[in-house]
Amino acid sequence: MINLLNTTRVTKWLVSGPPFLYLTLFFLLPSLIMVVASFRYPGDYGGLAPLFGVEPGKETGLTLETYRFFFSDFIYTQIFIKSFGVAMASTLVCLLMAYPLALLIAHSPRKHRDFMVLLVILPFASNFLIRVYAWMIILGPQSAFSLAVNHLLGWFGIAPVPLLFSSFAVLVGMVYVHLPFMVLPLYTNLEKHDPVLLDAAQDLGANAWNRFWKVTWPLSLPGVYSGAALVFIPVLGMFAIPDILGGTGDILIGNLIKDQFLGTRDWPFGSTLSIMLTIAVLLLAGITAMISRQGVRQ
Amino acid sequence: MALLEIRNVTRRFGDLVAVDNVSINIEAGEFFTLLGPSGCGKTTLLRMIAGFDLPDGGQILLDGKDLAGTPPEKRPIHTVFQSYALFPHMTVTGNVSFPLKMAGKSPDEIAVKVKEVLDLVHLSDKGESFPHELSGGQKQRVALARGLVNRPRLLMLDEPLGALDAKLREEMQIELITLQRDVGITFVFVTHSQAEALALSHRIAVMNAGRIEQMDEPSKIYSFPVNRFVADFIGRINILQAEVLEAAPDHLRIRIPGMGEVRAPAKTGAARGQKGVLALRPEQVRIAAKIDDVADENHFPGKVRDFLYVGDITTYIVDLNNGARIEALLPNSATGRAKFFEIGDAVKVAWPKDAGLFLND
Numbered sequence A: 001m002i003n004l005l006n007t008t009r010v011t012k013w014l015v016s017g018p019p020f021l022y023l024t025l026f027f028l029l030p031s032l033i034m035v036v037a038s039f040r041y042p043g044d045y046g047g048l049a050p051l052f053g054v055e056p057g058k059e060t061g062l063t064l065e066t067y068r069f070f071f072s073d074f075i076y077t078q079i080f081i082k083s084f085g086v087a088m089a090s091t092l093v094c095l096l097m098a099y100p101l102a103l104l105i106a107h108s109p110r111k112h113r114d115f116m117v118l119l120v121i122l123p124f125a126s127n128f129l130i131r132v133y134a135w136m137i138i139l140g141p142q143s144a145f146s147l148a149v150n151h152l153l154g155w156f157g158i159a160p161v162p163l164l165f166s167s168f169a170v171l172v173g174m175v176y177v178h179l180p181f182m183v184l185p186l187y188t189n190l191e192k193h194d195p196v197l198l199d200a201a202q203d204l205g206a207n208a209w210n211r212f213w214k215v216t217w218p219l220s221l222p223g224v225y226s227g228a229a230l231v232f233i234p235v236l237g238m239f240a241i242p243d244i245l246g247g248t249g250d251i252l253i254g255n256l257i258k259d260q261f262l263g264t265r266d267w268p269f270g271s272t273l274s275i276m277l278t279i280a281v282l283l284l285a286g287i288t289a290m291i292s293r294q295g296v297r298q
Numbered sequence B: 001m002a003l004l005e006i007r008n009v010t011r012r013f014g015d016l017v018a019v020d021n022v023s024i025n026i027e028a029g030e031f032f033t034l035l036g037p038s039g040c041g042k043t044t045l046l047r048m049i050a051g052f053d054l055p056d057g058g059q060i061l062l063d064g065k066d067l068a069g070t071p072p073e074k075r076p077i078h079t080v081f082q083s084y085a086l087f088p089h090m091t092v093t094g095n096v097s098f099p100l101k102m103a104g105k106s107p108d109e110i111a112v113k114v115k116e117v118l119d120l121v122h123l124s125d126k127g128e129s130f131p132h133e134l135s136g137g138q139k140q141r142v143a144l145a146r147g148l149v150n151r152p153r154l155l156m157l158d159e160p161l162g163a164l165d166a167k168l169r170e171e172m173q174i175e176l177i178t179l180q181r182d183v184g185i186t187f188v189f190v191t192h193s194q195a196e197a198l199a200l201s202h203r204i205a206v207m208n209a210g211r212i213e214q215m216d217e218p219s220k221i222y223s224f225p226v227n228r229f230v231a232d233f234i235g236r237i238n239i240l241q242a243e244v245l246e247a248a249p250d251h252l253r254i255r256i257p258g259m260g261e262v263r264a265p266a267k268t269g270a271a272r273g274q275k276g277v278l279a280l281r282p283e284q285v286r287i288a289a290k291i292d293d294v295a296d297e298n299h300f301p302g303k304v305r306d307f308l309y310v311g312d313i314t315t316y317i318v319d320l321n322n323g324a325r326i327e328a329l330l331p332n333s334a335t336g337r338a339k340f341f342e343i344g345d346a347v348k349v350a351w352p353k354d355a356g357l358f359l360n361d
């Protein structure tokens, strides 16, 4: 009995040990380094000030200054809220665009599916920045697309709007770059659905609308959740797309953090921003998990 | 008027004729079985009745009305699928109330009907379970309950017992008979198991390669198969090559190679010189150590080659001295002995002259 207990305990450690070690090494430790950095003073030329005073009069040791600073100016909270808004909008648009595509691929003949998936991930074959710059041309004021859109708006008596360097351009870029991350988990999920379930639903009186909302959609929720996570979190941290496609007012958290490390060289404040972001994401993930656990009991 | 009328229905897949000019009338309240080997077109026929597939030719009528323009969700016909097709994300109650919700029934009515039908299939305590928490037999019952709850005009069951083990299958067969009688809904049952078909049905249609070979009550199909396929497919049977020597009005005289001359019941249309088979059930063949010449029996001497002991009966395979091989069946009910014959024993087999059927090849 005791022997058995010991072996199960040993097995448990053997099984959960490596992932635990991995998480400690690559997630917990870096996070801890950042937490410590956020409580320190910035160095004279970037980096961090030494923890123990070398010169009198210099600020050393630990401080809550960066957190006080974060909450003293509402602009930071505002940028956080705006970033979460952009991330949610991007996730939603990605979902709306990816779902029909994933359904189409999942319902195609088996021999065509791999090819269609390949087409979905093909954009990854070219450089990310080049693809985003391409949108600068597409959305630029003299592009055929811009001209067509503004021409159309003209019919409704709306003055021409610049498409580039706007929140719209940022959203387009975000959706374009992250769409495959939504399509793939959705497709993987939808492809596993047993088609006989739809036959059964129809046989029992369900029309196309009910077949989708009562069978396909609830069964696809795990795919929706992982797709949403794969889009939402990277969009939150993204700085290149707002930099390239956004206007001066389209700064997001990612830009803010990048500036602290590469521009202003205020590492403690950059760390603070990163930690606030991590906390916000974890909170959101926790809430989502709780809601989904209540919604669909597997 | 028949409840369901299938008129000259044909369905082709390329060159393959999956359902070939099939006509069936199914009466209200009937337990009707489509019986046939795998790939003979049973599922294809069911899918056309359900509306998932359309005939290339012919008509399907329900209560005299052509179903051609009616989509599956509008047909008052439900199906129990072979794989059950329970919705994995819904509880038993969720699954069973699904057709009622689709029909727009009120929550109160749904609650009452779901409770009723779950009582009927003995699953009252499983309402909150999910399909993956149920055993095979329980899933089967949920699928049945879901098909029955909205009282369709017709319930179709596509090999519903195929996935169950033998003991459970037998229990479910008995439950199915009781259930069908109690609810009074017409069942169209599909199976490739002749034993299941014989045990359950009011009427059986034996299908082969898309065609109906014979349609009748179970006892008629078993006792009077119309051709070699049906005879061979239903139960164990001796099929012996035969040639007609004389076709009298009240009997046939036929010759069986490796056996000799035998008498068989008369058959209309049989003529001298015609070739065919004699189909003879093992239970019609008597086996004994010694048989006195009896005028109204065919009898031949032979040796026990092998036997198949299954508890209640033993099937003996006997090599006749003239060369033919025949199966005879003996109930093991005689007191005081476990076995009658050993391999190699000299025996005699005999059967009445009015037993067996001469069938065209």
Ligand SMILES: Nc1ncnc2c1ncn2[C@@H]1O[C@H](COP(=O)(O)OP(=O)(O)O)[C@@H](O)[C@H]1O
Binding pocket: B013, B016, B018, B036, B037, B038, B039, B040, B041, B042, B043, B044, B045
């Ligand atoms: N959609 C289809 N396309 C091509 N052939 C089919 C299709 N459905 C069934 N068949 C063929 O039709 C024949 C009858 O199939 P089925 O009705 O499923 O037989 P059963 O249910 O009696 O086993 C089989 O030979 C099968 O391969």
Ligand SMILES: [Mg+2]
Binding pocket: B042, B043, B158
């Ligand atoms: Mg089948």
